[in-house]
Amino acid sequence: xxxxxxxxxxxxxxxxxxxxxxxxxxxxxxxxxxxxxxxxxxxxxxxxxxxxxxxxxxxxxxxxxxxxxxxxxxxxxxxxxxxxxxxxxxxxxxxxxxxxxxxxxxxxxxxxxxxxxxxxxxxxxxxxxxxxxxxxxxxxxxxxxxxxxxxxxxxxxxxxxxxxxxxxxxxxxxxxxxxxxxxxxxxxxxxxxxxxxxxxxxxxxxxxxxxxxxxxxxxxxxxxxxxxxxxxxxxxxxxxxxxxxxxxxxxxxxxxxxxxxxxxxxxxxxxxxxxxxxxxxxxxxxxxxxxxxxxxxxxxxxxxxxxxxxxxxxx
Amino acid sequence: xxxxxxxxxxxxxxxxxxxxxxxxxxxxxxxxxxxxxxxxxxxxxxxxxxxxxxxxxxxxxxxxxxxxxxxxxxxxxxxxxxxxxxxxxxxxxxxxxxxxxxxxxxxxxxxxxxxxxxxxxxxxxxxxxxxxxxxxxxxxxxxxxxxxxxxxxxxxxxxxxxxxxxxxxxxxxxxxxxxxxxxxxxxxxxxxxxxxxxxxxxxxxxxxxxxxxxxxxxxxxxxxxxxxxxxxxxxxxxxxxxxxxxxxxxxxxxxxxxxxxxxxxxxxxxxxxxxxxxxxxxxxxxxxxxxxxxxxxxxxxxxxxxxxxxxxxxxxxxxxxxxxxxxxxxxxxxxxxxxxxxxxxxxxxxxxxxxxxxxxxxxxxxxxxxxxxxxxxxxxxxxxxxxxxxxxxxxxxxxxxxxxxxxxxxxxxxxxxxxxxxxxxxxx
Ligand code: SF4
Ligand code: SF4
Ligand code: SF4
Numbered sequence: 001x002x003x004x005x006x007x008x009x010x011x012x013x014x015x016x017x018x019x020x021x022x023x024x025x026x027x028x029x030x031x032x033x034x035x036x037x038x039x040x041x042x043x044x045x046x047x048x049x050x051x052x053x054x055x056x057x058x059x060x061x062x063x064x065x066x067x068x069x070x071x072x073x074x075x076x077x078x079x080x081x082x083x084x085x086x087x088x089x090x091x092x093x094x095x096x097x098x099x100x101x102x103x104x105x106x107x108x109x110x111x112x113x114x115x116x117x118x119x120x121x122x123x124x125x126x127x128x129x130x131x132x133x134x135x136x137x138x139x140x141x142x143x144x145x146x147x148x149x150x151x152x153x154x155x156x157x158x159x160x161x162x163x164x165x166x167x168x169x170x171x172x173x174x175x176x177x178x179x180x181x182x183x184x185x186x187x188x189x190x191x192x193x194x195x196x197x198x199x200x201x202x203x204x205x206x207x208x209x210x211x212x213x214x215x216x217x218x219x220x221x222x223x224x225x226x227x228x229x230x231x232x233x234x235x236x237x238x239x240x241x242x243x244x245x246x247x248x249x250x251x252x253x254x255x256x257x258x259x260x261x262x263x264x265x266x267x268x269x270x271x272x273x274x275x276x277x278x279x280x281x282x283x284x285x286x287x288x289x290x291x292x293x294x295x296x297x298x299x300x301x302x303x304x305x306x307x308x309x310x311x312x313x314x315x
Numbered sequence: 316x317x318x319x320x321x322x323x324x325x326x327x328x329x330x331x332x333x334x335x336x337x338x339x340x341x342x343x344x345x346x347x348x349x350x351x352x353x354x355x356x357x358x359x360x361x362x363x364x365x366x367x368x369x370x371x372x373x374x375x376x377x378x379x380x381x382x383x384x385x386x387x388x389x390x391x392x393x394x395x396x397x398x399x400x401x402x403x404x405x406x407x408x409x410x411x412x413x414x415x416x417x418x419x420x421x422x423x424x425x426x427x428x429x430x431x432x433x434x435x436x437x438x439x440x441x442x443x444x445x446x447x448x449x450x451x452x453x454x455x456x457x458x459x460x461x462x463x464x465x466x467x468x469x470x471x472x473x474x475x476x477x478x479x480x481x482x483x484x485x486x487x488x489x490x491x492x493x494x495x496x497x498x499x500x501x502x503x504x505x506x507x508x509x510x511x512x513x514x515x516x517x518x519x520x521x522x523x524x525x526x527x528x529x530x531x532x533x534x535x536x537x538x539x540x541x542x543x544x545x546x547x548x549x550x551x552x553x554x555x556x557x558x559x560x561x562x563x564x565x566x567x568x569x570x571x572x573x574x575x576x577x578x579x580x581x582x583x584x585x586x587x588x589x590x591x592x593x594x595x596x597x598x599x600x601x602x603x604x605x606x607x608x609x610x611x612x613x614x615x616x617x618x619x620x621x622x623x624x625x626x627x628x629x630x631x632x633x634x635x636x637x638x639x640x641x642x643x644x645x646x647x648x649x650x651x652x653x654x655x656x657x658x659x660x661x662x663x664x665x666x667x668x669x670x671x672x673x674x675x676x677x678x679x680x681x682x683x684x685x686x687x688x689x690x691x692x693x694x695x696x697x698x699x700x701x702x703x704x705x706x707x708x709x710x711x712x713x714x715x716x717x718x719x720x721x722x723x724x725x726x727x728x729x730x731x732x733x734x735x736x737x738x739x740x741x742x743x
Contacts, residue, residue, distance in 0.1 A: 036457070089678065091376070123534045129461035130447040130454065147447060150440020153460045155379035157534035161678055164376050165440065167369030172440040255677050257537065266533035267457050269546065274456070280519050288515045290407045295511045298414075311722060312488070312503065314332050314418075314711065315481040315510065 036271060037263040041120040041237050047139030048179070049118075049207035050194060051214055054245040054252060055224070057111040057201035059098055066196035067096035067115075070183045073175075090114055092166045095177040096193050101252045110245060112252040113202055115177035115193070116141060116162045117232065118240035121261035124154035124163060133163075133174075139207075139240050140179035148174055159236050159257055179240075207240055214242055237261025330415045330580040333482070334715030337725055339575075341708045349697040356694020359687050360437045368440060371687050378674070378682035382692050385670040387434035389528055391696070392467070393552075393666045394659070395427025396560035397567075398475065399521040404590055406514060412583050415714045419571070420564055421478050422706050426699040428471040434695050435467075459530040466524040474517035481506065482710045489722050525556040532669050540673035542615055542625050547605045552666065554598045558632070559662035561591040565655035569648055571713055580714065581646050588645040588655070595636035595658055598665075599629065621673060628668070631661025 064085060068075055073093045075085035087094040096115040103109065118141050124133045125141060132147035133154055143163075150172055154163040166172040180191040189195070194204035203210070214230040222228065224246060231243035235257045243254060250256055273279035302313045342350075363371050374381040397420035405413040436442060447453040448465050455461050484506075488499045529552025532539060545551070565587050572579055606612050615625050635654040644650035671682075684692065707713050709725055 123536070126455075127458050127460055127531075127534050128455055129458045129464055130444070132444075145441075147444060147453065148441050149444045149447070149464070150442070151460055151464070152379035152440070153458075153531070153534075155376055156538070157536075159536055159538075161377065161676055165379060166367075167374070167376075168367050170365070170367050172367060253678075255537070262534050262536050263457075265536065265546070266459070266530065270459070270527075270530055270549070271457060280523055283522060284515050284519045287403075287407055287518055288511075290409075291511050291515055294406055294409045297409075298411075299507070309717075312485075314485065315507070 035264075037121055037126070037261060037267050039237070039260045039264045040234070041261055043120050043207050043238060043240075044139070045206070045208055047120075047207045047240055048185070048204065049210045049240040049242060050115075050191070050202055050204055051210040051230075051242045051244070052113045052202045053217070054110045054112055054201075054243065054247065056199050057098070057113065058199055059100060059111040060198065061098045062196045062198055063113065063193035063202065064094075064096055064098060066192040067177070068094075070180055070192035071095055090162060090164055090176075092164045092168070092175050094164075095175060099253065101247060108247070110247040110252055111201075112243075112245070112254070113193070114160075114162075114253065115241070116179070117160050117236075118177075118179055119236050119261070120238040120240065121236075121263040123157040123159060123236070123262040123266075126263040126266060127153045127157040129153070136181055138179070138181075138185060140181040140185060141176075142178045142181050143174050143176060145173060150174075157262065159255060159262060207242075210242055214244055217244060234259035237264065329716060330583055330714035331717040332415060332715065332720075333418045333711035334713060334717075334720040335711045335724055336575045336708045336713065337720075337723070341705065341725070346701060346704055350701045352690075352694050353698035353701055354694075356691045356698065359691050359694070360433070363437050363687075363691070368438075371685065373683050373685040373688060375680055375682060377676040377678055377680045380670055381438070381682065381688055382671075382684045383434040383438040383688070385667060387692055387695055388431045389670055390663050390667045391427050392431045392525070392528070393556045393559035393662060394563040395424040395431070396521060396525060396556035397421075397564045398424040398478065398560075399518060399525070400557040400560035400590075400594075401564060402514060403518055407518070410586060410590075412586055415580075416564065416568060416583060416587075418482060418712045419568060419714065420560070421475065422482075422710075422712050423563070423567055423699075423703060424560075425471060425475045425479055426702050428467065428475060430695040430699045432468055432471060433698075434692065435464075437691070459527040459533075462527040463524050463531065466520050466527070470517070470520045470524065474513060474520060477513050478517060482706075482712065486710055486724055490724050521556075522553065526550065526553040528552050528666075535669075535674070538674055538676050539669050540621050540675065541609070541611055542606070542621055543669040543673050545605050545609060547601060548669070551598065551601055551605075554594060554601060555662045555665050558591070558594045558598055559659055559666070561587055561594060562635070562655040562659035562662065565591065565651055566659055568714070569652045569655075571707065573648075575707075575713065577713060577715060579648060583714070584651055585642075585645045588639045588651060591655065591658060592636050592639035595632045595639075595661075598632055598662075599636060602629065624664075624668060624672065628661055628664045631657050631664065635661075 065075070067073070068085065073095065076087040076091060076093050077083060077085065079088065080086040087097055090097055096113065099112050099114060101110045101112060118139055120139070122133070122135065122141050125135055128134075128148075129151065130147045130149065132144045132149075134142060134144070136142045150165070152165055154174060155161070155165060163174050163176045165174060179185060180189075184191055190204040194202050197203070205213075211230065211233060218225050218228050218230070226245050226248055231245065231249045231254050232239040232241055235254075237260060243249065245252055245254075306313050368374065372381050398417070401413050401417055401420045404410045405417060439445070445464070454465075484499055484503075487495055491499075526549035529548035529550070532544070532548055533546070536544065565584060568584065569579070571577070603612075606615055615622055635658040638644045638650070638654050644654060709727060711720070711724075
């Protein structure tokens, strides 16, 4: 489907420890490619997105049971005494939640939908040791149970605190919105949450289209939207979920983030050092040279000493 | 042999080789207590293997890493970097004198690493998928977590174990029969042949993973207070490893020599202290230059909670950096012990806080380790101590004077008091 993603993966596997050998077999032009983690990743034009407009959402929460159903999640009934779904945050059985923000003074309020942001350059994917989390087709960030070791690095890395761990399970999974990748995207269906939304507060489409639609809405109603911009266009290098809000983004739980992707921040130095394992090999060469010299000297002394004492020297 | 200085405090001697402790009971009451604690921790670990993490720990989705990772791994493997720091000094920078304390460093380092890995093994949620480590095509080579989860076990299981092997073989050589000796005489040259190649790996690999421990935290981004979150974290974590490794070696040597009434070698300790002072200076220079460059110096001296934490950490490292310039501080056991302990605490603090105290996710909940979590964390350390005590008693680990040892070893007989002078197993 996307040559771009395959190319990315091919490049990535060439960069490091893993597949120095594979790399040798790959033709030269492909290796002289662009940066793996540019500071400001450019979205491939086929990636999908969600646009959530907080000024439209009525808080009906139709998307929540729809998400649970599509993903086979049991409702979180802890707070409601076993009666209905009532999570307080994203958790191990909630991939999608509608939260209410109320002004401390006055009666202003806003609803916000939270789920995975499907970052363009996801921190969780950069950190996941064996590629359990990966950027799949259409840019959906998916989790693979047979590759996850349960290190929970993704929870530490995700700037939006999305991945959740099943603390109560012997066979714990990482639970996060996967854009309904297996359940619906692959079957040419839109995600359950956007399909269920009766008001059009959250809609599904190509990222380019939704971004321009967001900009149209902002242009049509100047100063209606906070900062006259869509959250997610640049945050953390850009995300595939875009937000429009009348209330300050931070107030509705969307953190203030730099536009540089975390993957870029974390790998800009190491990717140079570890490229082709050059750094470690160089280091080994330098150390080896010094050690060899000192070792030889040490050996001559040892042999002399052993002759003197009659006992083998300690190493 | 040994002399006293004018204060009557310093015993001057020359450490020449590793000498086993051959007097006194091995399994004292306090050691048995530690062993019981270790057993309790291992029993809990066994239960944990069949139980989900939730009921076992205070961890939650915001603080997904508990003390097993932040303390047993992040912090204690810094103390276990003695073999790296000393080995680089001895073999690369040719500080000949330090060879004699290598064995103490190797054994303690191995124990820190292996107990840390034990902690890690019971911390991960899906350990059965770890076999991917053997399948390179699954590796996400840009992940610091990958580097750590492969390099750390590799280092402990292959490189450190290989470096420790001569200790074991030596015991076999002196206590075994003629046949064993012949075999050992033939393999000794082989070991000596490959040894230099192994130690190259034994230094490159920890250089990689000790810096990756800092690299791990880069992805956490703004969750870590800006006084700590910095692109130079990998470098600082590496320097802190050297700092902790060296300072812990001084503390450890002083404590065990005190405990087993061994004379001290001022020359070696002096050299370690000098090195430590330089590493402390290096750490502070990088630390402050980084804060200056990132315009965080003002926050560092804002005298709020984070600033105090930072100042405490810097002071703990700065005091030894300055005081070790004075000869008297480097040559009296008390000065050495106190200052090295300060540096060690400072380094440990730097390695600990970014994942704990200054780790502040936006949807902040709180985390405090649960009782089983604490018992396991402490129990792993107890296990390390027990193993260390056993090792120094049965193997030639601690540095000593060559005339104090006649190449005999304690017999391996549990719970039997060794005779006053070292008993020779070969006399059987
Ligand atoms: S929001 Fe978090 S979990 Fe989702 S893709 Fe981004 S980093 Fe990964
Ligand atoms: S917990 Fe699983 S999905 Fe998350 S980073 Fe670790 S291996 Fe990857
Ligand atoms: S895309 Fe699917 S998994 Fe994600 S929030 Fe919507 S319904 Fe839930």
